[in-house]
Amino acid sequence: MSNDRPDGEVGNAEGNPPMELFVHTAGNEHPHIMEVAETAVIKSLVVEGEEDGHIWMEEAEEELDLDVTFVVAGIGHHHHVHKGRCHRVEVILRWNGNHEHTYAPATTIATVERWAFDKVAHLSPEQAAQHVLAEPGADHFLAGGVHVGSLVTPETCQVTLDLLPRSRFEG
Amino acid sequence: MTTVTAPPDERALRAHFDSGRFCAGAAARQWRLIDITWPNAVLAISAAERPNAPSEWVLRFELTGYPHTAPTGGLWDVAADASMAPARRPKGQRAAQLFRSDGWIGGATAMYAPWDRLGLQAHPDWANRYPMQAWNPTRDLSFMLEQVHEVLNADDYLGA
Numbered sequence: 001m002s003n004d005r006p007d008g009e010v011g012n013a014e015g016n017p018p019m020e021l022f023v024h025t026a027g028n029e030h031p032h033i034m035e036v037a038e039t040a041v042i043k044s045l046v047v048e049g050e051e052d053g054h055i056w057m058e059e060a061e062e063e064l065d066l067d068v069t070f071v072v073a074g075i076g077h078h079h080h081v082h083k084g085r086c087h088r089v090e091v092i093l094r095w096n097g098n099h100e101h102t103y104a105p106a107t108t109i110a111t112v113e114r115w116a117f118d119k120v121a122h123l124s125p126e127q128a129a130q131h132v133l134a135e136p137g138a139d140h141f142l143a144g145g146v147h148v149g150s151l152v153t154p155e156t157c158q159v160t161l162d163l164l165p166r167s168r169f170e171g
Numbered sequence: 172m173t174t175v176t177a178p179p180d181e182r183a184l185r186a187h188f189d190s191g192r193f194c195a196g197a198a199a200r201q202w203r204l205i206d207i208t209w210p211n212a213v214l215a216i217s218a219a220e221r222p223n224a225p226s227e228w229v230l231r232f233e234l235t236g237y238p239h240t241a242p243t244g245g246l247w248d249v250a251a252d253a254s255m256a257p258a259r260r261p262k263g264q265r266a267a268q269l270f271r272s273d274g275w276i277g278g279a280t281a282m283y284a285p286w287d288r289l290g291l292q293a294h295p296d297w298a299n300r301y302p303m304q305a306w307n308p309t310r311d312l313s314f315m316l317e318q319v320h321e322v323l324n325a326d327d328y329l330g331a
Contacts, residue, residue, distance in 0.1 A: 022195045030192035030313075078198040129326045134303065141303055143317050145195065167301045169268070169284055171294045 019070070019077035021045075024106070024147040025052065026084050027154075038071040045083060056082045056106035058147070063087065082106035084149045086157035091148060094136075095121055095163040105149025105157075109133055109142045116163050133161045141166075180237040181209045184312065192313045201320045203227075205249075210235040213247060216316060218261070218323035221330025228261060228323060232312070233280070233288075241306035242315060243288035245280040246270055254279040263329040265322050286315050 019038055022031035023045065036044060043066040046053040055064045057073070058080035064073055075081065084105045091112060093099040099120045103112065117128040132141040135151060141164070142151075151159040177185070187193055188204060196202050205213040212234060215227040231254075232244035246255035257272030271278040281289035285297040285305035298305045304318060322328065 020194075022191055022198070030190070031195055032191045033194060080195070125326055139302055139307070139309075140314070145199070164303075167304060168265075169290075169294075169297065169301060171297075 021070075021075065022078065022080045024058075024080060024082045024150050026086070026150055026152050029143070029146045029150050031080060036070060038076070039069050041069055042066045042073060042075070045081070052083055052085045054084060054087065056084075056104060056149075058082065058106050059104075059108060059111065060106055061104045080106075080145075080147075082147050082149050084152070086149055086152055088157060089148045089152055090158045092158065092160045093120055093133075093163060094160065103148050105147060105152075107148050108144060109146045109148065110144035112148060112161070113144065116161070121163055130166050132164055132166050134164055136160055136162055177209070180235060180240075181207075184212065184234055184237050187311045187313070190311070190313070192311065193316075196313055196316060196320075202316050205229065212312075213249070214316065216319050216323060218330075219325075219328055221328065224261075224330030230319070231280075234312075238311060239308045241286065241288040241291055242312060243277075243281045243290075244315070245278070245282065259331060261323065261328065261331065263322075263325075264327040265325065266328050269319070269322055282319070284318065286310070286318055 016038065018035040021034050021036060023034050024031045034045065042055050042064050045055055046066065055066065057064065057075065082105050086105050088102050089105050091101050091103060093101070093116050095116070101115055113133055116133060117123045117131060123131060134141050148159055197204070200217055202214055202216045205215060210233055212232045213229060214232070215229045217227045218224065220226065229247045229249050230244045231247035232242045234242050246260055248255045257278065260270040260272050261267065269282050269284055271283050275283060277283065277289035277293060281287050284290045285301040291297055291306060
């Protein structure tokens with residue numbers, strides 16, 4: 001696999017194989033893969049002085065202490081983490097007006113959908129299955145695994161989403 | 172000695188299989204790669220639990236020209252090494268429409284959807300009518316796998 005490898009942080013002295021993490025960042029809906037040793041410190045995901053140098057576990061509210069190791073933090077093989085600069089992300093949902101909710105950046109779209117479908121639009125499960133979230137002007141619907149922190153625009157910590165009906169293909 | 176180099180479309184697909192998007196779906200057991208025999212790839216896509224239904228459905232894709240040309244793919248019977256018989260295809264409102272068994276010409280090898288090559292060829296207006304789900308060259312195979320996985324895990328999926 002073609003992965004990013006933090007220098008000197010792959011494997012460990014006990015010969016344990018490195019583990020792969022899915023790292024989500026702003027500006028890319030999909031994660032990239034990084035190989036790290038479970039005994040490395042979380043800081044190894046961050047370039048020194050990097051503005052985006054804060055790390056969260058997926059769906060976690062609190063950011064991680066960069067000086068603890070992955071294994072101590074409970075981060076294992078194929079876990080998802082988020083790296084970014086926004087500590088909170090303001091989501092503006094457009095559905096019969098604007099509705100706002102603030103989330104941690106590692107919150108998934110699946111979680112935002114539950115708020116949008118249940119609390120805002122009051123959709124039944126059957127109706128919810130026929131709706132999706134998308135960014136204005138996008139050419140695709142958002143997948144449930146996307147982090148809201150990956151959607152923030154430069155210089156802001158804000159995301160605007162539309163609640164849309166899913167198409168039924170007709171010929 | 173002659174070095175055999177894979178064609179660009181095959182190299183593009185194999186590079187995608189190394190991407191975070193594809194690997195994250197595989198790690199989450201949403202799909203798994205079974206075989207690549209160019210220009211075909213066989214993948215299994217997991218489905219919601221339903222009585223007497225498989226936990227995953229296998230699709231065989233034809234990927235000539237990937238990603239500039241849309242892939243096409245249909246349900247595959249691995250044991251028979253053939254397209255899945257119409258009576259055994261998934262049931263449910265959207266699943267049955269996607270994997271048609273009513274005689275649509277593409278039903279045996281393709282999906283009735285704007286992300287599928289045959290679906291688009293049969294409905295040239297779909298690219299404009301359904302731009303959020305239509306194939307374009309910026310897509311990758313995981314986009315298609317996500318669409319199918321969503322259908323096979325929705326409330327209206329009824330199983331086999």
